[in-house]
Amino acid sequence: MKFAVIVFPGxxxxxxxxYAAKDALGEEADLLWYQExxxxxYDAILIPGGFSYGDYLRSGAIASTSDIVVxxxxxxxxxxxxxxxxxxxQILLESGLLPGAMLRNxxxxxxxxxxxxxxxxxxxxxxxxxxxxxxxxxxxAHHDGNYYCDExxxxxxxxxxxxxxxxxxxxxxxxxxxxxxVNEQGxxxxxxxxxxxxxxxxxxxxxxLKLFQSMLENWRERYVAGA
Amino acid sequence: xxxxxxxxxxxxxxxxxQGKAVQGSLNTLGYDNVQEVRVGKYLELTVDDDANIExxxxxxxxxLLANPVIENYSYTVEEGVVQ
Numbered sequence: 001m002k003f004a005v006i007v008f009p010g011x012x013x014x015x016x017x018x019y020a021a022k023d024a025l026g027e028e029a030d031l032l033w034y035q036e037x038x039x040x041x042y043d044a045i046l047i048p049g050g051f052s053y054g055d056y057l058r059s060g061a062i063a064s065t066s067d068i069v070v071x072x073x074x075x076x077x078x079x080x081x082x083x084x085x086x087x088x089x090q091i092l093l094e095s096g097l098l099p100g101a102m103l104r105n106x107x108x109x110x111x112x113x114x115x116x117x118x119x120x121x122x123x124x125x126x127x128x129x130x131x132x133x134x135x136x137x138x139x140x141a142h143h144d145g146n147y148y149c150d151e152x153x154x155x156x157x158x159x160x161x162x163x164x165x166x167x168x169x170x171x172x173x174x175x176x177x178x179x180x181x182v183n184e185q186g187x188x189x190x191x192x193x194x195x196x197x198x199x200x201x202x203x204x205x206x207x208x209l210k211l212f213q214s215m216l217e218n219w220r221e222r223y224v225a226g227a
Numbered sequence: 228x229x230x231x232x233x234x235x236x237x238x239x240x241x242x243x244x245q246g247k248a249v250q251g252s253l254n255t256l257g258y259d260n261v262q263e264v265r266v267g268k269y270l271e272l273t274v275d276d277d278a279n280i281e282x283x284x285x286x287x288x289x290x291l292l293a294n295p296v297i298e299n300y301s302y303t304v305e306e307g308v309v310q
Contacts, residue, residue: 057291058294061291065290094294100296101297103242104244104245105244107244108245108248146242146244148241148242148296150296173242
């Protein structure tokens with residue numbers, strides 16, 4: 001399986017994402033500079049965390065206007081799995097690939113620590129190796145992770161089972177404790193916590209590895225004959 | 228040249244933790260009459276003269292300057308100073 005990791009100016013989790021796909025999972029991965037990236041031919045696309053363009057205007061806003069987002073939309077329409085973590089999630093929201101928006105954390109602080117997440121939907125291509133209700137320990141590291149959407153959108157998210165992860169103890173004020181959501185088609189996941197920072201026991205938790213393993217397993221089932 | 232002044236504010240109903248903190252500080256300073264503070268953004272754009280300037284500005288606001296999910300915008304167009 002071949003992963004693309006998009007690198008924006010100001011990305012700072014791109015190496016971690018690359019490591020998770022390449023070393024922890026043991027698959028192929030390329031770091032792609034956003035201006036030169038050709039996303040054609042990749043089996044999954046990873047949008048890493050960081051502070052693209054210094055978070056100017058709004059987190060993810062400037063990145064969402066770059067040409068690479070046009071390619072992202074094409075790949076999303078084709079059903080290619082896309083995972084956006086932290087700033088990657090913010091970019092997906094700002095570009096309209098996922099519904100909602102991010103506000104400043106309720107306590108106005110940048111927070112960087114482990115949180116317990118509850119798996120709410122184990123039927124996505126990102127979570128099939130987890131079980132519903134399973135509690136996993138994944139680190140957060142953000143200032144603008146307070147997920148907001150209007151009530152109509154929230155009702156739709158619930159109805160379509162698009163809420164994938166919630167916080168056990170909501171750290172940032174997110175609506176309905178939301179930590180991660182998928183699009184309606186189920187192939188675009190955005191989440192504030194960092195699964196790529198929890199892929200080996202030496203990192204305090206390896207609970208994030210199953211997310212990448214789920215992606216691999218689903219890709220194999222779909223594309224590898226006899227798997 | 229036109230000088231476009233754009234105001235971006237959070238929509239009603241969207242919590243504003245920053246505004247809340249500012250309000251708390253003002254109250255601490257003794258300004259007990261301040262009931263609410265909402266923090267927004269103000270941008271000045273110097274733009275070439277164009278008959279469709281308002282359409283263009285609205286497009287800019289919807290595409291980038293404001294996030295329609297959480298923010299409203301308003302703007303005025305004034306004669307810009309020729310440098």
